[in-house]
Amino acid sequence: MDTAAVLRGSGVSPGAGYGPVHLLVGSIPEPAPGSRYQGEAAAERKRAADALERVADDLEARGAKAGGAAQDVLGAQAMMARDPGLEVGVAERIDEGVAAPRAVFEAFGKYRDLLAAAGGYLAERVADLDDIRDRTIALLTGLPMPGVPDSAAEPYVLVAKDLAPADTALLNRDLVAAFVTEDGGPTSHTAILARAMGVPAVVGCAGATSIGQGTWALVDGASGSVRLSPPRADVDALLGAAAAREAALSASTGPGTTSDGHAVPLLANIGGPKDLESALAHGAEGVGLFRTEFLFLDRADAPSEEEQEAAYRAVFDAFPGGRVVVRTLDAGADKPLAFLPPSGEEPNPALGERGLRMFRKYPEMMESQLGALARAAAGTAALPYVMAPMVATVEEASWFVSACHDAGLDTAGIMIEIPSAALRAHQLATVVDFFSIGTNDLTQYALAADRQVSGVADLQDPWHPAVLDLIALAADGAAGAGKSCGVCGEAGADPVLACVLVGLGVTSLSMGSPALPWVRAALGRHTLEQCRTAAVAARGALSASTAKDAARAELPGLADLGL
Amino acid sequence: MAERKITVESEVGLHARPAATFVQTATKASIDVTVAKLGGSGAPVNAKSILSVLSLDVRRGDTIVINAEGEGADELLDQLAAIASAT
DSSP, X not given: OOTTOEEEOEEEEOSEEEEEEEEOOSOOOOOOTTOBOOSOHHHHHHHHHHHHHHXXXXXXXXXXXXXXXXXXXXXXXXXXXXXXXXXXXXHHHHHTTBOHHHHHHHHHHHHHHHHHHHOHHHHHHHHHHHHHHHHHHHHHHTOOOSSOOSOOSSOEXXXXXXXXXXXXXXXXXXXXXXXXXXXXXXXXXXXXXXXXHTOOEEESOTTGGGSOTTOEEEEEXXXXXXEESOOHHHHHHHHHHHHHHHHHHHHOOSSOBOTTOOBOOEEEXXXXXXXXXXXXXXXXXXXXXXXXXXXXXXXXXXXXXXXXXXXXXXXXXXXXXXXXXXXXXXXXXXXXXXXXXOSSOOSOGGGSSOTHHHHHHOHHHHHHHHHHHHHHHTTOSSEEEEEESSOOSHHHHHHHHHHHHHHTOOOEEEEEOSHHHHHTHHHHTTTSSEEEEOHHHHHHHHTTOOTTOGGGGXXXXXXXXXXXXXXXXXXXXXXXXXXXXXXXXXXXXXXXXXXXXXXXXXOEEEEOGGGHHHHHHHHHTSOHHHHHHHHHHHHTSSSHHHHHHHHHHTOGGGGGGTO | OEEEEEEOOOTTOSSHHHHHHHHHHHHHSSSOEEEXXXXXXXXXXXXXXXXXXXXXXXXXXXXXXXXXXXXXXXHHHHXXXXXXXXX
């Protein structure tokens, strides 16, 4: 690839980043069977032994840095890399003429099969063994190391086909200048993570994975451009403009409002008390989506009501006088809980027993969660709202709202994420206290495009006019009954779409905290009438991309923000 | 040739931390030492190889036989037996 090229994708997390490219390798390809080496056997054996030793040293060094349980795990992996049986197996194959990478692959294969056959604990070690094997082969073949670097001389631009949660779990924010992925759309894991971390990101960038390792790249997370080996002047100009925007953003403070004074509370999406600091730092007026799954995931038994109550109270206490919208447990086939098994295999988890449907099956779980919420809410200065995910019918909504009111929770609502709920919003609004639109799932269900399937990522776009129509129906339904209708999906974090949502009649916006200043600034530069005009223009378009363009044309204040 | 027969008492068997300690101790010795599982395929494996030791899949209640020959064999086997029989 031309090293001075410009690549283009979708900018999904604004800001500018500049650094050397680190290409994330998903898997190391298997060295070809029968590959041979040239030269002396002794030299090839030494090459293999040195690579294994370097991998072992690296694992030990990482263990020493991590300490604790991680040190034990990494230390055990280092022992595997230094295994004498493995060394003999590699040497024997090299003596037969097999090239070092293939010899390593085959020698590991023997133990891999033995461990996999044993099952249980040992089968789980297969992944550790594969990791050591891949690292060794990467060293021998000059491929980049699999995984995310945990140290770097300067922040790098992480480039990948797509980023999975496992890749990003260990990411250090200070080491990442930007994300660029070949695949993915605005609701991909990469986009969500980038906004949550405040990292500039470009997704759906064709050719990204062909960029050479270490090439310097300048990433504009607003326009979606990725410039390779740019001249210094361009770097300074873009980073300077980004810094100026940061300054404009930090100047926009206070409650969310349009320029003509129409209040739109700006709230934070949080996963638990750990996210409160960021929410408060970015000026959240409350919480629009408290995902309670974090209390329940990755554990064998249900958390006690006392444990739940303490976590809920910590969040309520952070927002005296502010709204805190708690979403009840959103578990199911895609987020399974050990203690709430689904009825059976589900070919379409997104259409299966999840969200409120799990509560229908395990009403005692709902009683326990509502009970803990009611006790945490008692005496709090916050305004506690409780809502259920995955509501399809009026009957489900009534059942949930009654249970909340019976538990002493006065403000009970539902998520609007199933098209049937948006279509019948005017009826639902008479039985619930509020709506909150989950645009990610609403888009997935409206366009029949699974969020987990990257092949349909282009359909996963909340700008699609059909999604905007459903949002308008929900907002109109709520307004007709005098109820509020917020948005708590990723759509609210897009400053341009946020203006359109307000124009559609949405009454509050909730998002990952780093997006709050952008949305506050974008709203504050437009009147409610301009937002409405932009909404009409977007709904009149034929596609997601033309809807966005049509809306932008009606929102002149975006230019100040470089959006 | 010195030999010890030990019933493994650790809850996790000769896996995880007990296996690591066992192999580390064997590795420090300069003499050869092997381990086999009674009732298994029978073949003794190098006690200095973590992958071989793990592959024996020794669980709690299994009996293992460790063998060593040469200078300090008895002392080494006593150490290894203590590790393998620890709870």
